[in-house]
Amino acid sequence: YFNNETVLYLDRRFVKANESTTDLYSQTLHYGYGAFEGIRSYETEHGTNVFKAEEHYKRLKKSCELVKIPFDYTVQELVEATYELLKKNNLKNAYIRPLVYCGQNMSLSKPTSVSVMIAAWDWGAYLGDKLLRLTVSSYCRPHPKSIHIEAKVCGHYVNSILATNEAKENGFDEALLLDSDGFLAEGPGANLFFEKDGKLFTPQLGNILPGITRSTVLELAEQLGLELHQGKFTKEALFQADSAFFCGTAAEVVGILSVDTYQFPKNWNDSLGKKLQDAYSLLVREPLKQLNLN
Numbered sequence: 001y002f003n004n005e006t007v008l009y010l011d012r013r014f015v016k017a018n019e020s021t022t023d024l025y026s027q028t029l030h031y032g033y034g035a036f037e038g039i040r041s042y043e044t045e046h047g048t049n050v051f052k053a054e055e056h057y058k059r060l061k062k063s064c065e066l067v068k069i070p071f072d073y074t075v076q077e078l079v080e081a082t083y084e085l086l087k088k089n090n091l092k093n094a095y096i097r098p099l100v101y102c103g104q105n106m107s108l109s110k111p112t113s114v115s116v117m118i119a120a121w122d123w124g125a126y127l128g129d130k131l132l133r134l135t136v137s138s139y140c141r142p143h144p145k146s147i148h149i150e151a152k153v154c155g156h157y158v159n160s161i162l163a164t165n166e167a168k169e170n171g172f173d174e175a176l177l178l179d180s181d182g183f184l185a186e187g188p189g190a191n192l193f194f195e196k197d198g199k200l201f202t203p204q205l206g207n208i209l210p211g212i213t214r215s216t217v218l219e220l221a222e223q224l225g226l227e228l229h230q231g232k233f234t235k236e237a238l239f240q241a242d243s244a245f246f247c248g249t250a251a252e253v254v255g256i257l258s259v260d261t262y263q264f265p266k267n268w269n270d271s272l273g274k275k276l277q278d279a280y281s282l283l284v285r286e287p288l289k290q291l292n293l294n
């Protein structure tokens with residue numbers, strides 16, 4: 001992720017990554033009490049573009065508000081800091097990781113201090129570019145009454161790590177998690193869509209992270225004139241679907257081959273997912289061409 005030259009943004013300054021330290025008594029390290037984002041930048045004809053940068057920093061601010069971590073940064077200053085960070089590290093196509101973490105405090109009370117760190121590095125497609133073989137996880141997504149599921153909070157990712165590792169140990173590429181009522185929810189780090197009879201379906205908000213890629217895919221689907229349904233769906237509905245895909249900033253749009261023993265019958269290249277994958281790829285890399293298409 002870093003070398004001797006890598007620069008980080010930390011508390012409104014730029015510092016060398018290999019000279020930076022954290023406090024071992026940090027409340028975030030012990031209790032997972034922090035918030036983060038995952039953003040991507042793309043090299044476009046008009047220079048480097050941090051895709052939906054404002055939306056990501058707004059979600060970071062919202063995550064902190066929901067879990068009551070003081071956050072006194074503006075979206076604009078963090079967007080500017082991100083561009084500066086990319087320049088300093090000579091990065092164009094990058095993955096960007098902002099993290100809000102708390103200082104020394106071994107109690108469960110309010111944080112004593114809060115830091116904002118942004119790192120960036122080169123990162124290929126998170127889930128690869130092959131069609132995924134998923135398994136329905138034995139872990140469900142955390143109940144929204146236990147935590148703020150719509151916030152991207154560090155500690156929530158123990159659930160994601162457990163689900164991914166369980167899937168891999170069982171020989172699958174990735175997990176698919178249900179919500180605590182047994183309805184389809186999302187992947188450990190991506191949202192789910194599926195296709196049936198030419199229509200597109202995705203779990204409604206409430207038990208999932210409101211993915212920024214999910215919103216983008218919904219916008220693209222609308223532009224393509226597709227019929228869309230957001231709702232509560234059972235895994236049996238998925239086991240009758242024609243095709244399916246995951247989407248997220250790190251994963252982008254990635255097709256799903258199968259879920260447990262069910263293999264989607266439609267050829268990926270003929271699916272709505274592939275159309276949306278191409279539209280997404282064009283939107284992030286050649287935003288003006290995409291605009292001209294419509």
Ligand code: PMP
Pocket residue numbers: 038152160186187188189190191208209210211212213214247248249250
């Ligand atoms: N769900 C979860 C649990 C995630 O961690 C992510 C990645 N942030 C997503 C969905 C997709 O969100 P986004 O499109 O904003 O990256």
